[in-house]
Amino acid sequence: MTGRPATGKTPIRSIRVPDGLWDAVRERAAAEDRTITEVIVTALHRYVSAPAPDRDAEQADREA
Numbered sequence: 001m002t003g004r005p006a007t008g009k010t011p012i013r014s015i016r017v018p019d020g021l022w023d024a025v026r027e028r029a030a031a032e033d034r035t036i037t038e039v040i041v042t043a044l045h046r047y048v049s050a051p052a053p054d055r056d057a058e059q060a061d062r063e064a
Contacts, residue, residue: 015040 017025029039 025036025039029036
């Protein structure tokens with residue numbers, strides 16, 4: 001699968017993703033007529049918009 005030509009608007013990034021997850025994302029994105037980039041950018045926006053977790057409380061919950 002080839003991507004769209006570079007537009008020069010945003011830098012190209014490289015990430016490592018397990019094959020099974022990548023395949024599932026590719027299939028779902030295609031079914032939704034979206035690009036993988038759209039899916040990743042949306043997920044990253046949601047991630048940085050959500051409140052940061054309280055790491056100490058999470059650790060205490062795991063140890064309880």
